Amino acid sequence: EVQLVESGGGLVKPGGSLRLSCAASGFTFSNAWMSWVRQAPGKGLEWVGRIKSKTDGGTTDYVAPVKGRFTISRDDSKNTLYLQMNSLKTEDTAVYYCTTGVDVWGQGTTVTVSS
């Protein structure tokens, strides 16, 4: 069964950091381009960023509001995707989903940035 399981969410103060993880199973993770998408409370979906497979260069891209603060990485030996979030702002409060891009999504992990 193809599955993505996020973890690492929680409550953090503005300016703080948090690292999310996404464990993948049931498909060849190393070949997949992986993305993070977030959803603020009561709001729509916002694509955050992606990382290409290593064979396609392993490069990353981010949406403007998180560029320079968030970093996506991957460990293909562990079939795990990461989202390192620094300098967090209250507007980063959201459910964060990892996804293969379109068809496979995790259940989400909640990040709350509040003092």
Next chain:
Amino acid sequence: DIQMTQSPSSVSASVGDRVTITCRASQGISSWLAWYQQKPGKAPKLLISAASSLQSGVPSRFSGSGSGTDFTLTISSLQPEDFATYYCQQVNSFPPTFGGGTKVEIK
């Protein structure tokens, strides 16, 4: 960035009704459009890719059409399990962008 505009933002309908949701792109995206269904507290579920390709396991009452800038998701006969929020997403160019969502509510 390509802007995706969905309408209506909400619709009230009864079981058995035909429901149509539209999505307009700010520039042409060929057929690079996906439709998702999301229920409260759950992840989005892919219904349709490439504007009109129904995903395996998705009921045939769902259909998608369109190309270029104008797209439509149609539910031919609304069922109780279809009450949810629906999103379109363009995957033609970077960054992928979503429409604002359409909430389908019980009338």
